[in-house]
Amino acid sequence: MTATSLRAEAALVMQAVEDGQSLAQCLPDGLASVPPSEKPQLQALCYGTCRWYHRLEAELTQRLKKPLRQSDRVIHQLLLIALFQLRHSQQASYAVLNETVEACRALGWPHLTGLVNGILRAAEREGEPEPASAAVRFSHPEWMVEKLRHNWPDHWQAILAANNTQAPMTLRVNASQGSRDQYLQWLKEVEIAAEPTRLAPYGIQLTRPVPVEHLPGFADGAVSVQDEAAQLCTILLDLAPGQRVLDACAAPGGKTCAILEQCPELAEVVAIDQSAARLPRIQENLDRLCLSATLQEADAARTEDWWDQEPFDRILLDVPCSASGVIRRHPDIKLLRRESDITPLAGIQLGLLEKLWLTLKPGGRLVYATCSVFTQENHRIIQRFLRQQPEARLIEIDPDWGLDTRFGRQLLPDAQAHDGFFYAVLARSESGNDPQRTSEQGNGL
Ligand SMILES: C[S@@+](CC[C@H](N)C(=O)[O-])C[C@H]1O[C@@H](n2cnc3c(N)ncnc32)[C@H](O)[C@@H]1O
Known part of the structure; x- marks a missing residue:
C-alpha cells in the first residue's frame, strides 16, 4: 500500500468518527485494509488527529476562506491529518504535502488538489497560529x-494537559x-x-508499551493489561473467602x-452486563485466566x-459514564461526547445505585466507581444517594x-501514571x- 492510500484510509476513519462512530468501532475496518507493517502508522494518525482535533480544526477553519462543502468533508479530514503531522510529528513536510495532494486525487477530488496544496504550503510557511x-x-x-474549570478550579489545566498525553501500558x-x-524479575x-x-x-507500569504476546506468561494468565486506577476498584472491595460478589x-x-x-x-461471582455484544469478552478473559463466574446478560x-x-456481600458498581477520565486512551471521546449526555448518564448512575443497593x-459493602472526572457523575451521585438512604x-x-x-475519592489523570x-x-x-455502628472500618487498602 502506498503512503497516499494509507492517508486516504485515515481520512475515511476520521470521517466516520466525525459522523459519530468511536475509533473502537471504525478503526478495525481501516486496519483490516492496510498491510500489517502499516497498521501502527494508521492508528497513530487517527489517534493523533483525534487528540489534537479541536486545535487543528481551529487552524484549518482560519486558513480556509470559506468552509468546504459537506460533500467534500473527507478532504477536510485529509487536511486535518496533514496539519497534525506538520505540528506534531517528525515526518518531513515535503512528504506530508506531496502525499496529501496525491491522496486528494486518489480519493476522487482532483479539482481540490490546488486548494489542498495552497493551504498546506501556507501552514508550513507561517507556522501554527497562537491559540x-x-x-x-x-x-x-x-x-x-468550562465544566472542568467549574468542577476543578485548581486542577482543570493539569487535567486537560494530561488528557493530551499518551497513557502508559500498565499490567x-x-x-x-x-x-x-517475581513478575518484575x-x-x-x-x-x-x-x-x-x-x-x-x-x-x-512498563517504561514502553509492548505487544501482549511479548509479555512472559501472558497467554497462561500471569498478567493482564489494566490501568492502575481501574485496579484500585477491586482492592476497595475488601474481599474475603466465602463472599458472594x-x-x-x-x-x-x-x-x-x-x-x-x-x-x-469466594463463594460466587455474578457478572452482569446488558450488552450482548460485550458479554462474550468477559468469558474470553475468564478463559485465558482459567477463572469462572456466573455470567448474565x-x-x-x-x-x-x-x-x-x-x-x-460485595457489589462492584462500575457504572456507564462519560469516560472523561480516560480521554488520553480514547481521544475520540472529545469528538463524540456531548454536554447533553451528562445529565441522562447521572440519572442512569443513580438509578443503578438505588436498585442494586437493595441486593x-x-x-455488606458496595464500591461505586466511574472513569469520569465530572463531579455530576461522581460525588454528587453519592451525596444524593446518602441523603435518601439512611442505611448507607x-x-x-x-x-x-x-x-x-467528602463523598468519595477522586483520582485525576496523571500523565506519568494512572487514569482519572x-x-x-x-x-x-x-x-x-445505627449505620454508624456497623463493624466496617477503614478501607481495606
Ligand atoms: C465502564 S464499563 C465496565 C467496565 C468493566 N467493569 C471492566 O472493568 O472491564 C460499563 C459497562 O456497563 C454496561 N452497562 C451499561 N448499562 C448497564 C445496565 N443498565 N446494566 C448492566 N450493564 C450495563 C455497558 O455495556 C459496559 O460494558
Missing part, C-alpha cells in the same frame, strides 16, 4: 473545558499465580523495563477477573429479571491518594442498627 482560547490550546470542546499481576516482585530477564505502580499493589456492569470483565484472582475462595437495574433474592446484604454509610478511603470530595477515576465505598448497616 485563541483554552479550548483551542488544550484541544478540547468548549463545554468540557495487573495475577495474584493467584505469583507475586509482583521475569520482565527484567526478558529485558522489558518496568516499575511497580505506587497505588495499586498488583500493578506494574456482584460485578454489576462487568464487560469486558477486567475487574471480574481481578476479583477472582485476588480472592479465589441483563439490565442490572431490572433486578426482577435476574436477581435470585440471595443478597450479595446488598446488611453489613460512607467508608473513608486511604487519605494517601487522590482528592477527598472516582470511587466511593458504601457500607450497608446491619438490619435495625
Whole structure:
C-alpha cells in the first residue's frame, strides 16, 4: 500500500468518527485494509488527529476562506491529518504535502488538489497560529473545558494537559499465580523495563508499551493489561473467602477477573452486563485466566429479571459514564461526547445505585466507581444517594491518594501514571442498627 492510500484510509476513519462512530468501532475496518507493517502508522494518525482535533480544526477553519462543502468533508479530514503531522510529528513536510495532494486525487477530488496544496504550503510557511482560547490550546470542546474549570478550579489545566498525553501500558499481576516482585524479575530477564505502580499493589507500569504476546506468561494468565486506577476498584472491595460478589456492569470483565484472582475462595461471582455484544469478552478473559463466574446478560437495574433474592456481600458498581477520565486512551471521546449526555448518564448512575443497593446484604459493602472526572457523575451521585438512604454509610478511603470530595475519592489523570477515576465505598448497616455502628472500618487498602 502506498503512503497516499494509507492517508486516504485515515481520512475515511476520521470521517466516520466525525459522523459519530468511536475509533473502537471504525478503526478495525481501516486496519483490516492496510498491510500489517502499516497498521501502527494508521492508528497513530487517527489517534493523533483525534487528540489534537479541536486545535487543528481551529487552524484549518482560519486558513480556509470559506468552509468546504459537506460533500467534500473527507478532504477536510485529509487536511486535518496533514496539519497534525506538520505540528506534531517528525515526518518531513515535503512528504506530508506531496502525499496529501496525491491522496486528494486518489480519493476522487482532483479539482481540490490546488486548494489542498495552497493551504498546506501556507501552514508550513507561517507556522501554527497562537491559540485563541483554552479550548483551542488544550484541544478540547468548549463545554468540557468550562465544566472542568467549574468542577476543578485548581486542577482543570493539569487535567486537560494530561488528557493530551499518551497513557502508559500498565499490567495487573495475577495474584493467584505469583507475586509482583517475581513478575518484575521475569520482565527484567526478558529485558522489558518496568516499575511497580505506587497505588495499586498488583500493578506494574512498563517504561514502553509492548505487544501482549511479548509479555512472559501472558497467554497462561500471569498478567493482564489494566490501568492502575481501574485496579484500585477491586482492592476497595475488601474481599474475603466465602463472599458472594456482584460485578454489576462487568464487560469486558477486567475487574471480574481481578476479583477472582485476588480472592479465589469466594463463594460466587455474578457478572452482569446488558450488552450482548460485550458479554462474550468477559468469558474470553475468564478463559485465558482459567477463572469462572456466573455470567448474565441483563439490565442490572431490572433486578426482577435476574436477581435470585440471595443478597450479595460485595457489589462492584462500575457504572456507564462519560469516560472523561480516560480521554488520553480514547481521544475520540472529545469528538463524540456531548454536554447533553451528562445529565441522562447521572440519572442512569443513580438509578443503578438505588436498585442494586437493595441486593446488598446488611453489613455488606458496595464500591461505586466511574472513569469520569465530572463531579455530576461522581460525588454528587453519592451525596444524593446518602441523603435518601439512611442505611448507607460512607467508608473513608486511604487519605494517601487522590482528592477527598467528602463523598468519595477522586483520582485525576496523571500523565506519568494512572487514569482519572472516582470511587466511593458504601457500607450497608446491619438490619435495625445505627449505620454508624456497623463493624466496617477503614478501607481495606
Ligand atoms: C465502564 S464499563 C465496565 C467496565 C468493566 N467493569 C471492566 O472493568 O472491564 C460499563 C459497562 O456497563 C454496561 N452497562 C451499561 N448499562 C448497564 C445496565 N443498565 N446494566 C448492566 N450493564 C450495563 C455497558 O455495556 C459496559 O460494558
